[in-house]
Amino acid sequence: xxxxxxxxFRNFMGALTLVLxxxxxxxxEQIQKIDxxxxxxxAVAREIQQRDAGFGDFVVEAEMILMxxxxxxxxxxxxxxxxxxxxxxxxxxxxxxxxxxxxxxxILIHAHGLKPDDQWLYLPAIKRVKRISTRSKSGPFVGSExxxxxxxxxxPEKYSHRFLGEETVDGVECLKVENVPAYEDxxxxxxxxxxxxxxxxxxRIDYYDRKGDLLKTLTFDDYRQYKGRWWRPGVxxxxxxxxxxxxxxxxxxxxxxxxxxxxxxxxSKLDRMQ
Amino acid sequence: xxxxxTIWRGCLLALAGAMAVSAEGxxxxxVTLALxxxxxAHEAEAADYAEDQLLQAxxxxxxxxxxxxxxxxxxxxxxxxxxxxxxxxxxLRSLSLVYYADRFDIKxxxxxxxxxxxxxxxxxxxxxxxxVVDNLDEEIKLGQPMIxxxxxxxxxxxxxxxxxxxRDRLFPAAGARLSPGLPVDGDTARYASGAERKHQDLAxxxxxxxxxxxxxxxxxxxxxxxxxxDVVVNTAGQWVLSPYYEQIEQQSLDLxxxxxxxxxxxxxxQRHGSRQGNYHALVTGFEYxxxxxxxxxxxxxxIVEYLYDKRGPTANTPFQDDVFAGLRLAFxxxxxxxxxxxxxxxxxxxxxxxxxxxxxxxxxxLELSLEGQVFSGVASTDLLYDLRNDDYLxxxxxxxx
Numbered sequence: 231x232x233x234x235x236x237x238x239f240r241n242f243m244g245a246l247t248l249v250l251x252x253x254x255x256x257x258x259e260q261i262q263k264i265d266x267x268x269x270x271x272x273a274v275a276r277e278i279q280q281r282d283a284g285f286g287d288f289v290v291e292a293e294m295i296l297m298x299x300x301x302x303x304x305x306x307x308x309x310x311x312x313x314x315x316x317x318x319x320x321x322x323x324x325x326x327x328x329x330x331x332x333x334x335x336x337i338l339i340h341a342h343g344l345k346p347d348d349q350w351l352y353l354p355a356i357k358r359v360k361r362i363s364t365r366s367k368s369g370p371f372v373g374s375e376x377x378x379x380x381x382x383x384x385x386p387e388k389y390s391h392r393f394l395g396e397e398t399v400d401g402v403e404c405l406k407v408e409n410v411p412a413y414e415d416x417x418x419x420x421x422x423x424x425x426x427x428x429x430x431x432x433x434r435i436d437y438y439d440r441k442g443d444l445l446k447t448l449t450f451d452d453y454r455q456y457k458g459r460w461w462r463p464g465v466x467x468x469x470x471x472x473x474x475x476x477x478x479x480x481x482x483x484x485x486x487x488x489x490x491x492x493x494x495x496x497x498s499k500l501d502r503m504q
Numbered sequence: 505x506x507x508x509x510t511i512w513r514g515c516l517l518a519l520a521g522a523m524a525v526s527a528e529g530x531x532x533x534x535v536t537l538a539l540x541x542x543x544x545a546h547e548a549e550a551a552d553y554a555e556d557q558l559l560q561a562x563x564x565x566x567x568x569x570x571x572x573x574x575x576x577x578x579x580x581x582x583x584x585x586x587x588x589x590x591x592x593x594x595x596l597r598s599l600s601l602v603y604y605a606d607r608f609d610i611k612x613x614x615x616x617x618x619x620x621x622x623x624x625x626x627x628x629x630x631x632x633x634x635x636v637v638d639n640l641d642e643e644i645k646l647g648q649p650m651i652x653x654x655x656x657x658x659x660x661x662x663x664x665x666x667x668x669x670x671r672d673r674l675f676p677a678a679g680a681r682l683s684p685g686l687p688v689d690g691d692t693a694r695y696a697s698g699a700e701r702k703h704q705d706l707a708x709x710x711x712x713x714x715x716x717x718x719x720x721x722x723x724x725x726x727x728x729x730x731x732x733x734d735v736v737v738n739t740a741g742q743w744v745l746s747p748y749y750e751q752i753e754q755q756s757l758d759l760x761x762x763x764x765x766x767x768x769x770x771x772x773x774q775r776h777g778s779r780q781g782n783y784h785a786l787v788t789g790f791e792y793x794x795x796x797x798x799x800x801x802x803x804x805x806x807i808v809e810y811l812y813d814k815r816g817p818t819a820n821t822p823f824q825d826d827v828f829a830g831l832r833l834a835f836x837x838x839x840x841x842x843x844x845x846x847x848x849x850x851x852x853x854x855x856x857x858x859x860x861x862x863x864x865x866x867x868x869x870l871e872l873s874l875e876g877q878v879f880s881g882v883a884s885t886d887l888l889y890d891l892r893n894d895d896y897l898x899x900x901x902x903x904x905x
Binding site: 296303304305328329330331332333334346348356357358359360361362363364368369370372373415417493496497498499502504 | 602
């Protein structure tokens with residue numbers, strides 16, 4: 231059981247991270263001075279990571295709408311719990327509320343950056359926990375246009391970066407960086423990412439398939455700031471240019487700092503993560 | 505007071521407790537209706553019908569208290585089969601109350617517990633009784649009254665079970681399809697323990713994850729879930745099979761190594777106290793998944809497992825020296841369609857069983873399942889010989905309200 235003193239310690243460490251991280255924020259001006267596009271791309275990636283570091287944990291409700299053009303094909307609802315892990319990928323669990331045949335199905339992920347993630351699947355109908363293979367990064371997430379890799383923890387070391395310039399996306403000034411996956415089994419040859427200069431969060435990502443053709447575009451809208459620091463989108467929309475299908479992912483009711491710990495993200499607790 | 509009364513009394517207590525803690529709850533029970541149609545390909549001597557229908561209605565209510573400390577899990581169903589009276593019943597898969605603390609939880613009531621890693625057979629899974637009448641695959645379980653305590657520690661997950669009431673295995677009714685040569689007469693059931701169904705069973709399990717390895721070590725002491733079937737004459741003067749439930753002690757190990765697309769699996773048991781002597785059994789093999797088949801979104805899994813039981817031909821399982829080979833295709837489409845094709849091959853007598861499972865979501869509240877088995881070249885010495893004319897296909901539509 232987590233004692234009050236551990237809580238205090240954790241809050242203290244959180245505050246400390248904030249203080250230590252603060253000087254790095256001035257980094258954007260430093261970044262502007264870098265000439266080498268590869269060095270600059272990496273600097274942008276590190277800045278993105280640092281600005282979001284220290285969030286601790288959050289819980290969020292999600293609704294996914296699968297569409298063909300304007301026609302709604304199917305809907306899914308789930309909630310996610312995410313725990314930041316120092317020096318590694320996040321721990322997360324997604325639990326489905328609908329469709330009804332998958333209600334209660336939970337996916338536990340211990341993300342590891344370049345190394346394959348650890349994943350467990352909980353099937354409530356037979357109360358079975360299955361450790362599952364982690365290679366299907368490029369596979370669709372529950373039949374949607376999102377691939378597993380699109381929704382996994384973002385870490386700078388998962389890509390090689392190249393700064394391409396500054397561009398405006400929907401009136402927002404952005405840094406444009408080309409990211410080439412450094413991990414195995416990605417479905418993409420490259421990603422073009424436009425990152426909001428103000429909040430250092432993505433506004434748009436173009437995904438190119440393994441043949442080098444434009445596959446899909448992901449846009450991020452309705453950003454809100456939580457706890458005065460962490461920015462999260464309200465809507466993410468991915469459109470597949472090759473099939474005309476799209477998926478809208480609506481995030482609701484973000485709650486940061488709910489007190490989750492690593493002990494909550496173990497397979498033996500999957501049945502209580504409902 | 506018989507065992508059933510004990511179960512129901514326990515359930516009512518659990519329900520009353522749950523009502524008390526969930527007074528402010530907003531969640532409502534869900535209803536599922538299942539309509540099943542089953543076709544048999546050949547005529548059989550023992551059963552004179554070629555098709556059967558089953559209608560099942562289930563109520564599930566999974567309720568978590570506001571503070572996340574208490575949970576009520578209800579899963580009850582009523583089913584009617586046109587042909588097989590043993591499938592027509594009302595039962596509880598679950599009616600339990602759980603209390604969650606940070607490092608431990610405790611569950612009281614009727615519940616289901618799954619152990620194990622392999623696909624072709626669930627050897628170490630012993631807490632719940634199996635309904636063979638509902639499916640030969642031994643995956644349909646009956647709710648088990650229990651008190652379960654478990655703790656979650658850095659050194660692993662430790663579980664303790666007290667199982668106060670035993671439930672008999674459900675076999676097809678006399679004159680029903682997929683029956684052994686003689687009907688199983690549950691009224692003639694015998695128990696090694698004088699306490700019969702009220703023998704107090706105990707189980708202990710330790711599970712832990714170490715890097716790529718997931719390990720489970722279990723111990724069970726009590727009434728064997730899988731009876732031996734003896735030929736007897738019942739009170740009506742008919743020759744029948746009579747289940748004999750032994751008192752056993754069983755240690756088991758389940759192990760899985762997960763690395764990229766390849767899963768290596770092992771389940772092994774060591775059983776003492778059987779009248780057949782002490783014996784061991786195992787299921788071991790691998791599952792390899794090939795992602796993005798032919799440039800599509802589909803994944804194809806290859807499953808190969810070997811099944812062994814030291815008792816050989818005298819075992820009460822047909823899978824005593826068999827190889828299972830299967831293909832699992834996950835389409836990763838909107839309907840999340842999956843298809844499993846598998847074959848059990850008996851090595852000594854060359855009997856074959858082929859199995860098909862298909863699941864797909866037709867609409868967000870409507871699911872279709874197909875399931876079938878074909879028995880091919882079954883040797884007269886094989887336990888499956890009585891099923892040689894029972895090739896079937898079963899289609900189930902599940903409607904969620």
